[in-house]
Amino acid sequence: MPTTVDIPPGLSFPTSGPDLVAPEPEHCPGPDSKQAGKMDACAGCPNQTICSTAPKGPDPDLPPIQARLSQIRHKLLILSGKGGVGKSTFTTLLSQSFSLSHPYHQIGLMDIDICGPSLPKMLGVEHEKIHTSSSGLSPVYVSDNLSVMSIQFMLPNQHDAVIWRGPKKNGLIKQFLRDVDWGELDFLIIDTPPGTSDEHLSVVTLLKQSGIDGAILVTTPQEVSLLDVRKEFDFCRKAGVKVLGIVENMSGFICPNCETKSEIFTATTGGGEGLARSLGVEFLGRVPLDPRIGVACDYGESVFEAYPESQAVKALEEIVGKVRRKVVGEEEGMEEE
Known part of the structure; x- marks a missing residue:
């Protein structure tokens, strides 16, 4: 039977805002607003x-x-409307590609999918624990230029369920942003849970003053995801x-033996590219299904080092290039390279 998980001693954190009994309505002025509870x-x-x-x-x-x-130059959110589209897998691969293709960059990865923290497993650091010092909480380093912070590192048992209401989730996100000693980072990539709920509102509100460079939306080709x-x-x-x-994930299946591509999820309404066109945003690319990615994530290995020739790896490298140019800018990117 799942247990309600509490943070171990020494890692206590504040709650954020009043304990609401129902979700905030669309036109809510906000619980912290001076007009809260008084508007129409x-x-x-x-x-x-x-x-x-x-x-x-x-x-x-x-x-x-x-x-x-x-101390963090650029901040990116990875979002998806629904679960099961491979958002956390994409986030893992995106951060690995950033760190490998730009070794002079320092990359931080923050996992705010509090009820389903999967990034430590995919990065091969699931059994690590975080440490505290006078400068704050220390993230776990995957490599010399890639670090990650997740609630997974705080759990007494990796199979414990996190059964928290909104204010407690918000408090942990606040602690990750306030107390984690990331040092100087070029990119902080934030993996969010599916949907548009407490975690999303909290991180956007808390990052507002320091600035968010933007969000990458992850989808699969079929209309139910779009x-x-x-x-x-x-x-x-x-x-x-x-x-x-917008990134279209699981865009066709690539056979690891013959490299033949088969459409598993049919794009009945134009897929991610059609959606990007209709919304007036850039289509960043397609990442095909490759069973070797799943195996690599299960074992916490890098698909970039094991299968650098795969089409999925090449697609991810192109996406990283586009994202970096949009965030850093052409001239600054040329100077750094």
Whole structure:
């Protein structure tokens, strides 16, 4: 039977905002707003009394968060509207490709998929534990220029379920941003859970002052996935987050023996490229299904080092190049190279 997981002693953290009894409605002014519980949109909301009586004022944790993140040049969100599209796998491969293709860059990877932290497994560091020092929490290093932070490192048992409500999740995200000693980073890549819920609102709100370079939306070719990605795009629009582009994952199956491509998920409405065109954002590329990627992630190995000739690896390298040019800029990128 799953247990409610508590953070081990020495890693306590604050909650973030009042403990709401229902999700915030679309036009909610925000629990911390001076108008919380008093606007027309608050009428009939189960949280109205909670919000109207909660303490108001600026979050005292925002200045230290901004100071900590001042050492990070670029921040990227990886989003998907639904689960099962390979978002965490793509995030893992994207960060590995960044670190390998640009060894002079320092890459940080933050896993805020609190109920399903899979990045440590895919990176081969699932049994590591984080350490504390006078400068904060130390991330786990996968390589000389790639580090990762995840709740997985805090669990007493790797199979424990994390059964938390929103405020406790938000508090952990706040601690990751405020207390983790990333050092100087060129890129902080943030892997989020599916949907548009507590974790997404928290990270966008907390990163607002220090700046978010943009989000990458991950989808698969079929319409059922594109439907939810449209909602993710709408979330970004309402939250003021720039969408850097769309990636179509699982775009055909590549046979590892003969390199023949077969369509597993048919793009009935134009796939990721058609969606990008309709939304007016860049289509960053297609990453085909390759069973060797799944095996590499299961064993925490690098598919880039094991199968550098695979089409999936080449596709990922092209996507990294596009993302880097959009974020860093052509001239700065040429100077660094």
